[in-house]
Amino acid sequence: MNSEKLQPGAPALEKGLDLLEALAGAARGLSQKQLAERVGRSVGEIFRMLVALERRGYVARDPVTGEYTLTLQLFRIASQFPPTERLLKAALPVMEQLASRVQLSCHLTVLHGEQFMVIARIEPEWLMGWSVKVGAVFPLTQQYASAKVLAAFQLEGRRQELAQVIAEHDRISGKKAIAALDRISSEGGNFSNDDGYTRILAYSCPIIEASGRAVAALTVPLVRQDRIPEKEAGIIATELRGAAKIVSEKIGGIP
Secondary structure, three states, X not given: OOHHHXXXXXXXXXXXXXXXXXXXXXXXXEOHHHHHHHHOOOHHHHHHHHHHHHHOOOEEEOOOOOOEEEOOHHHHHHHOOHHHHHHHHHHHHHHHHHHHHHXXXXXXXXXXXXXXXXXXXXOOOOOOOOOOOOOOEEEXXXXXXXXXXXXXXXXXXXXXXXXXXXXXXHOOOHHHHHHHHXXXXXXXXXXXXXXXXXXXXXXXXXXXXXXXXXXXXXXXXXXXXXXXXXXXXXXXXXXXXXXXXXXXXXXXXXX
């Protein structure tokens, strides 16, 4: 007998999850018709579910276009998950001090499947600068310092998997991807932007837990209205290393 037929079903739950996943993968809002096409259902089948998701705050409907988008409700729930909550509690005060000292924004990212997500951001008291949106998800590629750090500081099996993801995205050999990660791990983070791949100049350090793997990356984009002198960049790197070490120690990790 087919074991799949013995599994209990939850059609309404499946429908709701299909809708959330479709919206999560969309670059912009989707109409009811577009959503129905993406999940392989009729507009009538998804209408009540969209109403329920909107009422519970998981999706928002544009009153002008009628298009649906995800809210940050799922992110808020994930942030309440004990490991994430513990990480944020340890990191946020340190990030505030770091941003104040270097007068640049900083953000905290974690792996999100074969991507990475921004879970916290701190802005300095600066008139102009560059920062990323909390909840934003980016691909694992050498274009981003956070991606390289998160991939480099993993246990070996996972590290190999992520190196392959980067290789496929950047269209390079797996050997070249591994070599880039080896450089990052040997330097204790990303402190070089001359690899020909990095899109945004940034320094990034791992937040290390007890197992020795990175649970997050703490990153400072080196972007503001005036050019950062080499000496000041060195100070920023030192401050970032110190901040990452403090957070790692606070979560019981290996400094």
